[in-house]
Amino acid sequence: MESNHKLLLHTCCAPCVLKCTEILQENNIDFVLYWFNPNIHPWTEYNSRKTNLIKLAKEQNIDYIVNDNYGLREFILKISPDFEFKKRCVECYKIRLENTVLYAKEYNYEYFSTSLLISPYQDHEFIKKTCEDLSQKYNIKFFYYDFRPYFREGQQKAREKNIYMQKYCGCIFSEEERYNKNKFKY
Ligand code: SF4
Structure with a gap:
């Protein structure tokens, strides 16, 4: 089945999504939110963030898709060679963004994109590069x-x-x- 929408926006959490959606709407970009985040632990925290994302989407009348295949064990196995700060994040971004791209395809x-691009606490340049690589690999903008x-x-x-922070x-x-x-003193 084809989507009538143009852009699939991977969503990390409701607080980050809020402003991204405003900007996309201001630019008349037709989009759908996509939830896939096996990196959120423990499960109760995952559930809180997911519930708040759904609540925000409903309040704002924005279409959303929840991929609720939590995938905790697969995630841990994939990042386990690099539990070290930063190195594990590289794999974490790839897991979430590749899943988004496969769904979008x-x-x-x-198009696809991600709300991870709003956070000054994430490795923005690496997220951008990962998306560019996936774009080439799967032939999607x-x-x-x-x-x-x-x-x-x-x-x-x-x-x-009052969104959960x-x-x-x-x-x-x-x-x-x-x-x-x-x-840990970074
Ligand atoms: S980006 Fe890094 S710190 Fe954040 S959830 Fe993923 S692995 Fe953990």
Whole structure:
């Protein structure tokens, strides 16, 4: 079945998605949100972020797709050679973005993109490069936009809307790095 929409936007979480969707709407870009995030641990945290994403999409009347194949075990196995900070993130981006591209190809979207491009805490250049590589590999257009200047505004709006704001990136390792400050000093 073909999608009538042009762009599939991989979504990491509701606070980041909020401003990305505003910008896409302002630019008259027809899009659908796509949830696939096996990197969010533990499952209760995954569920909170997913529930908030769905709530936001419904409130704003935006079409969304949830790939609820959590895939925790596959994710851990794939990143396990590089549990080290940064190196594991490279694989983490690839897993999520490649899944998005495969879905976009299957349903004939013209473009794909990701809300990860709004966060100043992510490796923006690597995310961009990963998307460009996937674009070439699967012959699908990558919609690049540097959303980062709008990150703070988006977070503020999310707080005002009472959207759940996570305290760490996603994986269980990032949770330890966030709270075990004696061990991890970046
Ligand atoms: S820190 Fe974030 S980007 Fe890096 S592996 Fe963990 S969830 Fe993925």
